[in-house]
């Protein structure tokens with residue numbers, strides 16, 4: 037059985053992608069959650085992941101240690117990972133790659149933390165540019181392929197790659213276009229997204245570095261962590 041190594045559900049946006057993809061597409065896996073530690077993660081994560089990062093998929097003697105590589109590896113045996121139609125599949129791959137290598141303002145300013153609500157100190161020009169581009173590409177996908185998912189009727193890896201954006205929208209109340217908000221809310225309502233969210237709220241671990249980063253960019257107005 038394949039094992040998926042991930043970190044804290046509250047914070048680990050990269051872990052969410054393959055986890056959600058496999059959950060929604062019913063691709064069996066054993067979850068191995070290794071929480072972030074204050075002392076640094078590199079040596080700990082290096083025991084299973086050559087890059088010292090998560091997510092990492094292990095299937096017998098095959099190790100795949102990057103969320104996009106995991107997606108392509110899964111596609112070899114599960115063709116519903118990417119859309120069936122050529123044009124939709126090309127679009128899905130482009131936007132997933134764009135998310136994988138871009139949107140640095142969104143990533144740096146709005147770190148994923150499912151349990152928090154945050155009022156940003158400001159929306160910088162760079163962040164606004166990322167938000168505008170996201171609204172644009174969501175609207176393009178929804179218009180061309182008919183929704184409710186980004187590339188048509190079926191959930192695909194493209195949606196998995198934007199799932200962390202949905203949690204960020206929820207936490208930071210980000211100003212997307214109306215159709216973009218509706219799409220991201222559709223992702224948030226998926227049972228697997230709700231499971232991830234509830235498990236994130238129930239996690240006992242806090243990560244000071246992540247929390248400090250969030251406080252640098254905004255004021256924390258709610259913490260939904262269970263027991264807090």
Ligand SMILES: N[C@@H](CCC(=O)N[C@@H](CS)C(=O)NCC(=O)O)C(=O)O
Nearest residue numbers: 048049050077089090091102103104
């Ligand atoms: N490009 C990688 C990025 C993975 C990544 O940055 N993972 C973060 C967790 S969300 C990590 O492992 N960080 C460990 C650390 O910063 O010490 C992927 O897509 O898998």
